[in-house]
Amino acid sequence: MHKVTKIGVLTSGGDSPGMNAAVRAVVRTGIYHGIDVYGINRGYSGMVENDIVKMESRSVANIIQRGGTILKTSRSKEFMTPEGRQKAYNNLKALGIDGLVVIGGDGSFNGAQVFSNEFDIPCIGIPGTIDKDIAGTDFTIGFDTAVNTAVEAIDKIRDTMDAHDRLFVVEVMGRDAGYIALHSGIATGAENIIVPEAKTDIEEIIKSLTEKEKRKKLVNLIVVAEGGEFGGADEVGKLIKSRIPTADVRVCILGHIQRGGSPTCFDRLIASRMGFHAVECLMLGKNNVMVGVVNNRMHYTPLNAAVKAKEKFNKDWLKIVKILAS
Amino acid sequence: MHKVTKIGVLTSGGDSPGMNAAVRAVVRTGIYHGIDVYGINRGYSGMVENDIVKMESRSVANIIQRGGTILKTSRSKEFMTPEGRQKAYNNLKALGIDGLVVIGGDGSFNGAQVFSNEFDIPCIGIPGTIDKDIAGTDFTIGFDTAVNTAVEAIDKIRDTMDAHDRLFVVEVMGRDAGYIALHSGIATGAENIIVPEAKTDIEEIIKSLTEKEKRKKLVNLIVVAEGGEFGGADEVGKLIKSRIPTADVRVCILGHIQRGGSPTCFDRLIASRMGFHAVECLMLGKNNVMVGVVNNRMHYTPLNAAVKAKEKFNKDWLKIVKILAS
Amino acid sequence: MHKVTKIGVLTSGGDSPGMNAAVRAVVRTGIYHGIDVYGINRGYSGMVENDIVKMESRSVANIIQRGGTILKTSRSKEFMTPEGRQKAYNNLKALGIDGLVVIGGDGSFNGAQVFSNEFDIPCIGIPGTIDKDIAGTDFTIGFDTAVNTAVEAIDKIRDTMDAHDRLFVVEVMGRDAGYIALHSGIATGAENIIVPEAKTDIEEIIKSLTEKEKRKKLVNLIVVAEGGEFGGADEVGKLIKSRIPTADVRVCILGHIQRGGSPTCFDRLIASRMGFHAVECLMLGKNNVMVGVVNNRMHYTPLNAAVKAKEKFNKDWLKIVKILAS
């Protein structure tokens, strides 16, 4: 076993539900192994500005069910400079910290990698993002919660959509990843899903909507990923309106509700497991790896490979959208 | 007792959660009293187009917990014409319908009033709108659900707001009424609430935000009614941004999620009670009245008085916003 | 205005969702008026044992949406003795506390009354109990949340009940009050409701169940208040089983889930308003009164009248149960 005595933990980038469960797991696993654990506030900013506090077991009591992150998060410009990272290193060194757990997305991992290459503090990454677009893991902390929040919201929209026989274009988050759109779209029986990962035949959509409009039955749900090929829901709504001027098109952008809320069981579980294993990784002398879940088992990926995943979607899934909504 | 043998029931205007509970109550109370009940689809449109079906007790089984309206709803242009209303009357008359229950807002009541003045079919109104802006009742069906949906959504937004120390401007529904904003704003601890019913000192808000921004602590929640004095959340967000260019302002428009979802206990209860009493009203020979709840008791208001309520807000409530968010 | 400089606030008896919102309102309203506010932990126990902490505005940040009570609660035996109360008084006096806000039910109010009669510290009560059985107020903090929790749970039970065509007996809380049973029963379309406030014709229930069983359609929901005339759900279930041995009877006791969870908008609002007005009461020199809500307005009741309400239920409501479930 590698000798680790003091570790820091931080959350960085966009927050996601379940980050608190991961922080709790890192803190308590560390303490269990006799390691001092320090919470670094506001991501790399707190590292640079020495906003760091010692965590006790009770510091993380009653947070497993809370959205957001008690350590707060931010994007730090200063950490992107060599001077900023030097300051951050000095702060950690002054406290005797000899290991770091970074909970965040690919941008945060990039920072961790640069830092651990420059200095003698090993870094372990935990994938925390609602976008689920990190290579080396089947799931990221927060995705399951975000997608369930989207589904519950769209279920509500469907109530009013059905009451009025209307066309709704609903935008979900995910930046340039379409996972939230794909999963929530299938789960809510969306007629169409527009995602960055697949080519959308917009003419086919317009054609089917036009036919419905002719039959005075333009009740239709389109779920759009924010980074879709035609832009977000506003753009898609305008595009449809320009082609079918009589259509009664409603646009909903679900927005930041998808980032908050009490995490699902699944997110709490993977966060707990990842936090637990991140500490074990440091104790095993690992560095520059991300702890992920692949095929329901823990999986380790070099941070430089834990980049944005650029996958094509499984064809079966897109076929399912088409056939089941019919 | 007035002899009523066949009644029609319809939902009209914007849908609201709990309308199904009201329909169920009308149908089952009618059947209990030996009255045939007909469901008129898509509001007045179905009346004009003769889209009317006989309802049985089981037609309304298992709907008390559903959002939307099984009778669907719409706004009918044809019903606004004398010809349209004549067609509607002929359709009802052909079926022998001698009483009508209209579930909707002030626009729908207006239609009911014109209709019952022109023809010999008495009309009873039930206030169904999420906006809670009808005179003659303390509550309207759907308001409690909508405001809880808004609260749950804003709770989630607060998670991410706190994680990032950000300024959020959240827009809730209510058209030109600020009840949803007032209630959800207090319930979520909003720092500021902008509603049509009260004058907003925008300079004071800008000043306090500017001070927070100087202290690098611009975490603040502003809840805006869609019909607020400065426009919706987009406009308020731009206004703040123009005055505090460094501010990181996020805008969320909660939108149509507030119209759907399973109704709360409260909405199911008032809907059940109102539906029950609407049928009794017809049996008592009443006409042109709305069934409301005032001081927890049933209350009857002439339809021509059941218009948009234009109340000033209780000063205590606005004081509470200010003091409690501090 | 009466001069008040330091007040204490405590939660006592069974906890209820929304107590935190009331604590927050007391703390922030006090601070706004220049009053020091002390949080007394674990109800009267903390008063006796001097477990008292000064509260700041931020002590109550981010709690309006939390169930439970951050001040914790308990039932104190020592406070029931003159010696215990003397100790409690000495502790308050040592801190200079000259006003007390007690959030709880009738038992807690009784303690407050005895205390304020013995000593020169005025007490204001805020009704916090899920049971809604306090005279002098239309609503108590926590009732709306508890009843919505019960409704959501029973909705889920109905899913499986309908899938199997089964008879379910569901017990809800409320001790010797039937409000939760009455409200949740109507809202979930229960066929029968058994509450302490009304005589139940059990033979009629058995008869209707027997007929359903004969038709092999024994799908039926009975909601029972825990203090019902035949006991709780277990007893009612056994009674039915003894009379209809072939019946497939399932019993669910919803239990403590009804005490927790994020409070509804309504509970947060009345809690905020009551907390705000409780402090104003102390400033106005009032003593020994409970702050309640009657007909949507604040209402003050002497603590000795704020006892268990023993009302007969409105006959219309019981008629509604019968007619609508048919």
Place this chain on the structure above:
Amino acid sequence: MHKVTKIGVLTSGGDSPGMNAAVRAVVRTGIYHGIDVYGINRGYSGMVENDIVKMESRSVANIIQRGGTILKTSRSKEFMTPEGRQKAYNNLKALGIDGLVVIGGDGSFNGAQVFSNEFDIPCIGIPGTIDKDIAGTDFTIGFDTAVNTAVEAIDKIRDTMDAHDRLFVVEVMGRDAGYIALHSGIATGAENIIVPEAKTDIEEIIKSLTEKEKRKKLVNLIVVAEGGEFGGADEVGKLIKSRIPTADVRVCILGHIQRGGSPTCFDRLIASRMGFHAVECLMLGKNNVMVGVVNNRMHYTPLNAAVKAKEKFNKDWLKIVKILAS
């Protein structure tokens, strides 16, 4: 491609949330491929009693989000006899049904296997049970929803547990499988989990509870699987009470709420995918296999191997319970 022209679909055994999504997928995939689909009501009972209806695409509209099963379910004694199965076969044959999809648990699969061995109608199984104890699939339809329902309920219980510093013993479902207990226990930060799959050191639990009781800090959450080694929560509660007579022990049995409710995104997705692939299996000429999900991919298991899974739990998971709750 095998020629399939008419298929039947049924739900059998205990219901689970997501069954409707599977039914919808079977119906719409069948129709898409030009196959007639028949819904068989009440499981094998409807097959024996010829309670079978033709399904259209719209028969399954708006059900993906509903708990329970629109086809209803039951356990049929008659189908266990050769005569019953012969009747069932005759009914299917009369309709020309040449393929069957059975959604249920291992008992239901057993019936399907016997039936398809006796007669020339191929059967495909889809694992629908909240217990997640079927070999050949990582997940069963309903487990994710049930475990999230349990987590939400226990979160509420924790609110009141923390307010009172109490000991709660909470029983979750799962029959002789402990997955719901294990997952919900970790996700709610339970101090102890008692499951059939692992030996529980009850003396160690009693010892730690006794110490807490001595320090007057007996706040502790124990999650018990209904089929645990010491019985359910009632038995565990009594056992603790007998050993620590002063302890204030509360027991909650979550019960049937875990079977109902709107399915999670995950359950809707796997149900949709399994339903889609079950029809494809019949078209490929497969028989007597269960469609499962292993490592996020579709996986086919002979029905006679799709029995109750008897796995030991991963040691890491049990270690996580211990370390993280500390």
